[in-house]
Amino acid sequence: MKSKSNTILWAIIACLLWSTAYAGIKLGLQFDTPFHFAGARFIIAGLMIIPFAEKPALFIRTVVENWKLVTTITLLQFLGNYALFYKGLTFVPGALGAVIVGSQPLVTAVVASIMIDEDKLSRKKIVTIIFGISGVILISAGRQALKLGTIIELVGVLMILLGNIATATSNVIVSLKGKNINPLVLSSTSMFLGGLILYIISGPIEGHHHGSLPLQYWLSLLWLSFMAATAFSIWFKLLQRPGVKVSELNLWKFIIPVVGAILSWLLIPDEHPEWLTITGMIIITISLIMFYRNTMEVSNKLQKS
Numbered sequence: 001m002k003s004k005s006n007t008i009l010w011a012i013i014a015c016l017l018w019s020t021a022y023a024g025i026k027l028g029l030q031f032d033t034p035f036h037f038a039g040a041r042f043i044i045a046g047l048m049i050i051p052f053a054e055k056p057a058l059f060i061r062t063v064v065e066n067w068k069l070v071t072t073i074t075l076l077q078f079l080g081n082y083a084l085f086y087k088g089l090t091f092v093p094g095a096l097g098a099v100i101v102g103s104q105p106l107v108t109a110v111v112a113s114i115m116i117d118e119d120k121l122s123r124k125k126i127v128t129i130i131f132g133i134s135g136v137i138l139i140s141a142g143r144q145a146l147k148l149g150t151i152i153e154l155v156g157v158l159m160i161l162l163g164n165i166a167t168a169t170s171n172v173i174v175s176l177k178g179k180n181i182n183p184l185v186l187s188s189t190s191m192f193l194g195g196l197i198l199y200i201i202s203g204p205i206e207g208h209h210h211g212s213l214p215l216q217y218w219l220s221l222l223w224l225s226f227m228a229a230t231a232f233s234i235w236f237k238l239l240q241r242p243g244v245k246v247s248e249l250n251l252w253k254f255i256i257p258v259v260g261a262i263l264s265w266l267l268i269p270d271e272h273p274e275w276l277t278i279t280g281m282i283i284i285t286i287s288l289i290m291f292y293r294n295t296m297e298v299s300n301k302l303q304k305s
Contacts, residue, residue, distance in 0.1 A: 007244060008292065010234050011252040017231040019259035021224060023267045028220040031213050034086035035202035037221070042078055042195025044225035049188035049233060063189050066181045069173070070189050076170035078194025084163035091156025100160040102136030102257050105129060107161070108168035109247035115172045119245045124294050131287035132254035138280030139257050168250075175239040175246050183236035191232065251291060254284050 028037050053059055063070055085101070092100070106129045112119040178186060238244055258281045265273055 007238055007241060007249070008252065010238055011249055012255060014231040014234040014238070015252050015255040016259055017227045018253070019256045020227055020263055021256075022260040023263045024220045024224045024227070026264075027267070028217055028224065031217040032209070033202060033206035034090065035083070035198050035206055036209060038082050038086055039195045039197070039199025039202055041221060041224045041228060042082075042191045043199060044195075044221070045229040045232075046188045046190075046192025046195060048225060048229040049184050049191075053184035053188050054182060059185055062182060062185045066186070069177055069181060070186060070193075072173055073170050073186060074190040074193045074197075076166045076173070078190055079197055080166040081163040081170070082194070083198065084159045084166065088156040088159030088163065091159070092153050100157055101164070102139075102254070103133055103161075104164045104167060105132060105247075105250045105253050107164040108171060108250040111165065111168035112172055112246040112250075115169075116176065116246065119247050121247070124291060125247060125251065128251050128254075128287050128291040131283055132251065135254065135280040135282075135284035135287070136257050138283065139261050139277045168246075171235075171239060171246050171250065174236055175244070178236065178240050183240060184233050187229070187232040187236050191228065252288070254288060258284050 025037070028041075032040075050059070054062060088100075109121055109125055109129060113121050174186070235249075238249060239246065261277055261281065
């Protein structure tokens with residue numbers, strides 16, 4: 001099924017999976033460095049998908065025939081975005097970083113409106129984005145004071161924003177040029193290659209890693225790998241669907257900070273609910289419900305006509 005409601009359901013599932021990333025990364029980085037951890041995560045994720053993608057000969061042929069697309073997505077999504085994201089977060093307070101990351105639906109909507117004629121900013125998108133970002137700010141402010149005080153913090157903000165732009169551009173490219181490639185092949189290859197590059201450069205940048213690691217580290221690494229493999233495969237498939245608008249699909253990513261905050265309360269000892277956080281969650285939830293109702297009303301009218 002490729003109905004509007006079916007697409008939204010799968011988008012929500014992918015976002016629910018992504019929402020586990022914050023707690024998982026925070027647990028894993030207690031024992032590892034950012035690039036090394038991210039590299040290992042995406043190498044494993046890419047390998048996880050291979051058995052479900054294509055037969056080996058067809059897999060290789062698909063990659064060779066679509067090498068430009070695979071290379072572009074690797075550089076934008078899994079190298080550029082995550083390198084900038086992980087490094088940028090080390091320069092800014094956690095709450096501020098969360099707000100910038102949470103602005104991704106806005107960045108994607110702007111990039112999509114520039115690159116795709118049929119995906120312009122509408123009033124309902126703008127309203128949803130405004131409420132969504134307001135909710136993200138409240139969630140982040142409830143977890144930690146929002147501050148921007150030094151030049152290095154400004155550099156961190158710019159790096160995370162550039163990472164958002166890289167992700168948005170990769171989403172648009174998959175939607176425009178990825179119709180003829182199996183999304184499992186695309187996600188597997190781009191994740192593996194991006195992870196491999198991050199893993200290799202982690203040595204000279206972060207130093208070499210020695211010694212045993214606890215079970216908690218391996219559990220977080222395996223879960224994050226499985227989550228990435230599943231969520232990105234779903235997302236790439238949705239971006240390839242006819243009639244799916246990149247900007248509208250990415251609005252559902254406002255779910256991520258809501259569920260991410262709840263999981264952090266449950267899994268991380270120092271995290272606990274604040275009234276600002278809860279207010280932000282309510283605002284985001286209401287805005288997404290309104291957007292869903294408007295979207296379904298438009299879809300039903302088109303079907304009747």
